Amino acid sequence: MNRRDNTLYQQLSDVIKEQKKLRNPLIEILHRAQRIFGYLPLEVQSFVAEELNIPVNQVYGVVTFYNAFTMKPRGKYVINICTGTACYVKGAPRIIQMLSELLGIELGETTSDKLFTLTAVRCVGACSLAPVLVVDEESYGRIESRKQLQDIIDQYRRRV
Ligand code: FES
Incomplete structure (x- = not known):
């Protein structure tokens, strides 16, 4: 399945569209992405980077800097x-x-x-x-x- 067809990615895409209008939206977008997916695997980070037109390294840097973000799936x-x-x-x-x-x-x-x-x-x-x-x-x-x-x-x- 194309990831962009997936409803979770669709939700994230809507969030990004809405947040993009604000200044420095990356951290808030990552919080929302983590709420949607439960964690932030590289695939989700790449998606955010593409949508914001920024390097994926920048997204990765933020995800690994803050304890609030996790790249491993979490329990319920x-x-x-x-x-x-x-x-x-x-x-x-x-x-x-x-x-x-x-x-x-x-x-x-x-x-x-x-x-x-x-x-x-x-x-x-x-x-x-x-x-x-x-x-x-x-x-x-x-x-x-x-x-x-x-x-x-x-x-x-x-x-x-
Ligand atoms: S040290 Fe303050 S609540 Fe645990």
Whole structure:
């Protein structure tokens, strides 16, 4: 299939047309592209570069510079573990270890059923609840036990 026939590329094309009118639209376009595709493979980066008439290296440079962008497919739910100072001191490394064991993946990886991706993020602004993790838009604080983590995972598994 020609990629331009694909509905996801069509959506991205519409976004680019709309954003092109603004100044420095690249970052916003990449955010929207990541929302559409779930990640930013080279094929998508090339498409953006062609549509904006800029070198693909420029797009690649931005994608690899910002942590918010990923070139690897992500799971349906991204578990963001805060590793800011307060959370780190209150046990973020232990949370990472427990989640790795419960999900069978390392930080930065995605479960084979494509349900969960594990990532570390900087302070999410809820230090009084440290240690904190965020799944989608929902925050979970004062995580202390493996049971709490298992309950959070189960809650998302039930949504599928
Ligand atoms: S350090 Fe984790 S919320 Fe601030």
